[in-house]
Amino acid sequence: MQALINTIRSLPHARMWFACLGINLLIGVFYSVALIAPASSVKSAWLPGKTTHGHYQIELDCNACHDPSKSEDSMNASDVMQDACIRCHGDQLKDVDTHPAKKFNDPTNAELLATLDAQNCLSCHAEHVPHQTLSMGLTMPADYCWHCHKEISDSRPSHRGMAFDSCATAGCHNYHDNSALYEKFLDDHFGQPDHLSLATVPQRDTTSGLSGSEISNTLWPMPASKINDADHPKSMQVDTTLLRDWAETSHAAAGVQCSHCHLSDSNGQESVTWSNHVPMETCGQCHERQVDTFIEGKHGMRLAVGLSPMTPAQARLPMNHDAAHRELNCNACHNDHRFDTQFAATDACLQCHADDHSLAHVNSPHGELWRDEVLQKHVSGTGVSCATCHMPRLTDNGGVWVNHDQSANLRPNEKMAREVCLNCHGLEYALSALADEDLVRNGFDAEPSKRIESVQMARKWFLDRATKRRKKP
Numbered sequence: 001m002q003a004l005i006n007t008i009r010s011l012p013h014a015r016m017w018f019a020c021l022g023i024n025l026l027i028g029v030f031y032s033v034a035l036i037a038p039a040s041s042v043k044s045a046w047l048p049g050k051t052t053h054g055h056y057q058i059e060l061d062c063n064a065c066h067d068p069s070k071s072e073d074s075m076n077a078s079d080v081m082q083d084a085c086i087r088c089h090g091d092q093l094k095d096v097d098t099h100p101a102k103k104f105n106d107p108t109n110a111e112l113l114a115t116l117d118a119q120n121c122l123s124c125h126a127e128h129v130p131h132q133t134l135s136m137g138l139t140m141p142a143d144y145c146w147h148c149h150k151e152i153s154d155s156r157p158s159h160r161g162m163a164f165d166s167c168a169t170a171g172c173h174n175y176h177d178n179s180a181l182y183e184k185f186l187d188d189h190f191g192q193p194d195h196l197s198l199a200t201v202p203q204r205d206t207t208s209g210l211s212g213s214e215i216s217n218t219l220w221p222m223p224a225s226k227i228n229d230a231d232h233p234k235s236m237q238v239d240t241t242l243l244r245d246w247a248e249t250s251h252a253a254a255g256v257q258c259s260h261c262h263l264s265d266s267n268g269q270e271s272v273t274w275s276n277h278v279p280m281e282t283c284g285q286c287h288e289r290q291v292d293t294f295i296e297g298k299h300g301m302r303l304a305v306g307l308s309p310m311t312p313a314q315a316r317l318p319m320n321h322d323a324a325h326r327e328l329n330c331n332a333c334h335n336d337h338r339f340d341t342q343f344a345a346t347d348a349c350l351q352c353h354a355d356d357h358s359l360a361h362v363n364s365p366h367g368e369l370w371r372d373e374v375l376q377k378h379v380s381g382t383g384v385s386c387a388t389c390h391m392p393r394l395t396d397n398g399g400v401w402v403n404h405d406q407s408a409n410l411r412p413n414e415k416m417a418r419e420v421c422l423n424c425h426g427l428e429y430a431l432s433a434l435a436d437e438d439l440v441r442n443g444f445d446a447e448p449s450k451r452i453e454s455v456q457m458a459r460k461w462f463l464d465r466a467t468k469r470r471k472k473p
């Protein structure tokens with residue numbers, strides 16, 4: 001080291017050389033810290049490029065995708081990352097994927113893998129390559145369907161003359177999820193009116209919102225608690241509004257006490273000391289499905305990998321400045337002790353979201369329907385709030401509960417048609433509206449500008465096939 005310093009001293013412009021050496025040392029230290037720090041923000045210095053819309057919120061958890069337990073050479077290998085993709089997305093694609101890896105084990109289809117290795121997620125979804133990333137994290141030129149389906153214009157006269165890159169146009173086909181687009185489904189919904197006469201979403205029922213360890217141990221709902229039953233420490237000064245909010249709403253009505261929420265530690269485990277902070281895990285003891293779905297979606301994705309809660313300050317989408325540092329956890333929407341679900345369904349969202357689509361919703365026909373429902377001018381279920389579309393009520397085993405993964409039906413947006421719009425609109429109308437980007441931007445404030453033909457095409461195809469069969473001797 002001394003020798004190096006002496007050599008530099010002897011050079012012309014010695015001071016400049018010292019400065020350079022110093023800067024280099026600093027940079028070196030910075031990058032080394034970045035490498036070992038757990039999910040620290042300096043890690044982003046190692047990113048080769050901007051991360052996709054779907055993942056940038058968790059980009060600091062490099063290990064979510066790059067597996068450091070593997071050797072230096074293989075921690076970035078595509079099969080290692082493929083495992084990570086499937087860990088997080090496997091369930092979501094399991095039952096709906098039109099092109100699952102196993103389809104290509106069939107020898108006739110396997111040949112196609114020479115054109116494109118469709119068994120590997122990374123063939124179509126690379127990361128940190130913003131210049132080649134299209135919507136939904138696709139990093140392939142949009143005409144790739146054609147490479148495997150060249151024969152389509154021969155087998156389907158209706159497809160003759162269509163552009164090579166038009167297969168995955170909104171309302172026609174998706175690569176993975178075609179659950180609202182397959183022929184039988186389209187045909188079954190042929191001829192529906194644009195507006196159904198009975199336009200309502202299912203009613204929520206109280207008990208199916210419940211699941212989790214506390215629920216299996218106790219018989220909920222319990223007898224209602226009254227304001228004087230509140231079991232907070234008597235030494236504690238409690239605001240009367242808080243007490244009233246609790247006492248007048250569903251938790252007290254079902255016997256859920258202060259202590260159920262406030263006697264728990266930061267992991268949601270029972271504790272003897274009162275804490276004003278109530279972690280998501282505590283809610284999860286009685287509302288497990290809501291917590292599980294919340295952390296699968298965008299709002300909860302940082303919590304899912306152990307990063308700090310998401311805040312509007314970290315967003316790429318337009319947000320309200322005064323909400324910049326609010327944290328996304330259960331009480332982001334269920335704030336105060338009322339746990340008012342009507343407030344949560346639109347007003348809460350607009351405390352943070354400030355993009356054109358969100359702002360336009362309020363005065364759209366849907367927004368008016370929602371206002372009428374809140375004012376009880378119309379029956380419950382006829383209004384359309386943000387949550388009606390983004391947090392749909394799901395029906396299973398006869399119960400109705402709320403999906404807290406607001407990304408589950410977001411993209412491709414035909415998923416929303418099946419779960420949401422079809423409660424109130426015909427399929428052709430819904431697909432046409434969802435395919436109209438201007439309409440999405442202005443909060444569905446007008447009729448769709450164009451009609452999507454998929455439903456008509458499917459009907460024609462089934463009719464032609466039936467005619468051909470009849471002609472055969």
Ligand code: HEC
Pocket residue numbers: 043044046047048055058059060061062063064065066076081122125126127128
């Ligand atoms: C959501 C998953 C995901 C996260 C999180 C992630 N990466 Fe990546 N990264 C990938 C994928 C996928 C590729 C492969 C891209 C390809 O093969 O074209 C990649 C490629 C890379 C490469 C290039 C590797 C090579 O061999 O060319 C570097 C460097 C890299 N990532 C660094 C990081 C760092 C540093 C972080 C954390 C700050 C990070 N990544 C977070 C998915 C991720």
Ligand code: HEC
Pocket residue numbers: 053054055058064065081082084085086087088089121122125135136137138296297298301305407408411
């Ligand atoms: C730690 C969990 C995790 C891992 C690992 C992960 N993802 Fe994701 N991914 C998410 C979440 C959460 C979202 C955002 C919510 C959503 O769209 O479902 C998302 C979004 C996406 C999207 C949609 C982007 C959009 O704009 O709609 C694609 C495509 C995707 N991921 C593919 C992959 C692929 C391919 C890999 C493997 C390289 C991968 N993911 C690894 C959690 C993960």
Ligand code: HEC
Pocket residue numbers: 085086089090092116117118119120121122123124125135136138140168173174175176177411412
């Ligand atoms: C042949 C290209 C291709 C391959 C291989 C591929 N995808 Fe996709 N992926 C797409 C396209 C195209 C979209 C856009 C939506 C659509 O068309 O389904 C997409 C969308 C997605 C989405 C967001 C939309 C949704 O339906 O949930 C996720 C998540 C996703 N891919 C995960 C994966 C995972 C995980 C793998 C590996 C098991 C994978 N993809 C392999 C082409 C591909």
Ligand code: HEC
Pocket residue numbers: 098099103109112113115116117118144145146147148149167168173174175
């Ligand atoms: C790597 C080759 C490959 C690519 C790329 C590909 N497909 Fe396919 N596709 C297949 C195979 C194989 C089948 C299954 C055919 C069978 O079951 O006989 C299939 C089936 C289909 C089906 C019929 C599904 C069903 O269950 O009836 C549709 C629709 C479809 N693909 C559309 C697309 C679209 C749209 C794209 C582009 C977004 C695309 N494909 C890209 C190979 C591919």
Ligand code: HEC
Pocket residue numbers: 230231232238242243246251256257258259260261262276277278279331337
């Ligand atoms: C269903 C769960 C739940 C019940 C029941 C509940 N609380 Fe809370 N309480 C919360 C949540 C969530 C917060 C906000 C915590 C945070 O910011 O981390 C909170 C915050 C508080 C605070 C902090 C000050 C404030 O207003 O934010 C006090 C004091 C409090 N609760 C008292 C009570 C009392 C007294 C009762 C019984 C009458 C009660 N809570 C019942 C969930 C609950």
Ligand code: HEC
Pocket residue numbers: 205206207209210214220221249250251254256260261278282283284285286287330331334339340341
């Ligand atoms: C000890 C069990 C328990 C805990 C802990 C708990 N809840 Fe509840 N919660 C219930 C019961 C019981 C109901 C009443 C049944 C119903 O209306 O769904 C309920 C109802 C709700 C409702 C529906 C209110 C309505 O008017 O429809 C929301 C929202 C809610 N809880 C959110 C939370 C949140 C957020 C937390 C954590 C801060 C939490 N709960 C903690 C048991 C619990």
Ligand code: HEC
Pocket residue numbers: 204205208209210280283284287290291294299328329330331332333334341342344345346348387388391392393400401402403404
């Ligand atoms: C982005 C806003 C938002 C967040 C964050 C949120 N909720 Fe909700 N929650 C809602 C809305 C809106 C409803 C009512 C929807 C409806 O009536 O269709 C609801 C309903 C509920 C219900 C009623 C029962 C049911 O059927 O699901 C419970 C319980 C609940 N939420 C618990 C939670 C818990 C626990 C968390 C944290 C993991 C949470 N919520 C986070 C918006 C939110």
Ligand code: HEC
Pocket residue numbers: 057298299310311312313314315316317323326327328332333344345346348349350351352353386387390391406407410
């Ligand atoms: C505390 C602030 C906050 C509240 C309240 C909130 N959000 Fe968000 N939301 C966010 C942030 C931050 C993101 C991530 C945006 C980004 O990464 O650019 C997000 C993302 C989303 C996305 C995904 C957008 C995408 O392109 O992937 C949807 C959809 C969404 N929110 C809908 C809602 C709805 C509906 C409600 C009310 C029921 C709501 N949000 C309540 C802050 C909030």
Ligand code: HEC
Pocket residue numbers: 317346349350353355357358359361362366384385386387388389390410411412413416434440444
């Ligand atoms: C009638 C259904 C519907 C209603 C009501 C609705 N949205 Fe959306 N929202 C959508 C659709 C469809 C998309 C577009 C998904 C796509 O194709 O990218 C979307 C996209 C979004 C996005 C992502 C925007 C972006 O630029 O990436 C956010 C955030 C969002 N909505 C929030 C809200 C909020 C907040 C409200 C209420 C004020 C709301 N939405 C009301 C259907 C709806």
Ligand code: HEC
Pocket residue numbers: 195199200201365366369381382383384388389416417420421422423424425430433434439444445446447448
């Ligand atoms: C709870 C029922 C309900 C749901 C769910 C619903 N809508 Fe609507 N929608 C209506 C009603 C009712 C109207 C007519 C309102 C009016 O004309 O005053 C309407 C109007 C519309 C309009 C026309 C607005 C205009 O100015 O003419 C469009 C476009 C639309 N809806 C699209 C959708 C899409 C897309 C979805 C699913 C993402 C959806 N709607 C979900 C009930 C619903």
